[in-house]
Amino acid sequence: MTGVMPCQAIRAMIAEGAIATDRPITDTQVQPASLDLRLGRRAWRVRASFLAGAGRPVAARLDRFTMHEIDLSAGAVLEKGCVYVAEIEERLALPPGVSAVANAKSSTGRLDLLTRAITDGGTEFDRIPDGYAGPLYAEICPRSFSVLVRPGMTLNQIRFREGHAVLDDTALRALHAENPLVSGEAVISEGLGFSVDLRPAQGTLAGWRAKPHTGLIDLDRIGHYAPADYWEEVHAEDGQIVLDPGAFYILVSREAVHIPPGYAAEMAPYLAMVGEFRVHYAGFFDPGFGHDAAGGTGARGVLEVRCHEAPFALEHGQVVGRLVYERMATPPDRLYGAGIASNYQGQGLKLSKHFRAA
DSSP states (O other): OOOEEEEHHHHHHHHHHHEEEESSGGGGGEEEEEEEEEEEEEEEEEEOOOOOOOOOHHHHHHHHHHHEEOOTTTTTTEOOOOOEEEEEEEEEETTTTEEEEEEHHHHHHHHTTTEEEEETTTSSEEEEETTOEEEEEEEEEESSOEEOOOOEEEEEEEEEEOOOOOOOOHHHHHHHSOOOOBSSEEEEESSSSEEEOOOOSSEEEEEEOSSSSSOOEEEEEEBBGGGTTTTEEOSSSSSEEEEETTTEEEEEEEEEEETTTTEEEEEEEGGGOOOEEEEBBOOOTTTTTTTTTTSSSSSEEEEEEEEESSSSEEEOOOOOEEEEEEEEESSSOOOTSSSSSSSTTTSSSOOOTTOOOO
C-alpha cells in the first residue's frame, strides 16, 4: 500500500536492518508515524552550510569546510550563530520504493535551532531518496540560543513513505466533511490553511520573542528554565503586532487542528509573497494529534516565526501557513498522545518543554 509508514512498519524496518545502528533503537524513539534520530559522538564546526551534491559523500565536503572536530561524549556547547554538522547514530538501507523525509522535532524548532538532515550524494536538505543506503548527518545552526548537546539527544526525526499519498484539495474537502479537521471554517487551497491568533481569549499575551543575549540551554533539562530569562512577552492590544527583522517569535494558530488516525500531516510555509517572514522549522503532525481518538479535543499549531528583511505588520486571522495531509499506508498501532508521553497534545500557546510553565 502507498502512504506514510506507521510505527509497526518502522519497527519491522529496524528488525530487517533497513534502519541500523550500533546501539539498539529504543521504543521511545518510534513515534506513530516517524522515528526520532539520535546524535552520534562526533560533530564538526564548519564555515558554511553545504549539501554533499550528486556522487559525493558528506565526508569529502567535511574535509573542505571543517574548522575543527568536536567530541560530544562529555557534552559540548554549540554556539549561537555558528554552523555544525553532527553524525547521526542511525543509518539507512532503504528498500526500493521507500523514500524518507526528515524534519526538526517540535522542541528543536521552538528553540530556533535550525536542524536539517544531509546525506551522501544529497542535493536537498531533509529529503532522502528512494532506496538510499548510507549514513545520516544533521546540520545544526543555533539561531537564538547557544545549546549544550550530548550523544543520544534527538533533535530531528524521519518519516518513511511508499509512493505518493498527499491528499489533493478535493480529497481534503471530503475528509473534512466526514471528519472535521479544524475548528471553524476550513480554508482549503493546496492544503489546509491556518491563521495566526492575535486576539487571545484572556488577556493580551499573544506570543514570545527571543531575547538577543541569554544564557546556555542544556537540552537535557526539562521544565527547568524560567521563560523570562530567555523570552520577552509579545502583547497584541489591537489584534496586530509588528515583527522585527531578524527576530524570532513563538505564536499560535487561531484554529484547533485534528489529525485522524489514518492520516499524517506536515506543516508547510505559506507563499513567500504574503509577507517578510518564515513560519516554521518543525513540521510533522502525527496521527492522533488533537483527535478525540487519542484523548484530544483539538490542538492548536505553534508557529515558529522569523521575520526577514523588513518589519512586517501581522494581523489577527491572517493566513500564515498550511497543513498538507497524507494517507497512512495503514493506521498506526498507537496514536500521538495516547499514553506515549506526548508533550504537546491539547496545546495552546506554549514554549518548548525545556521551560517552566509561563
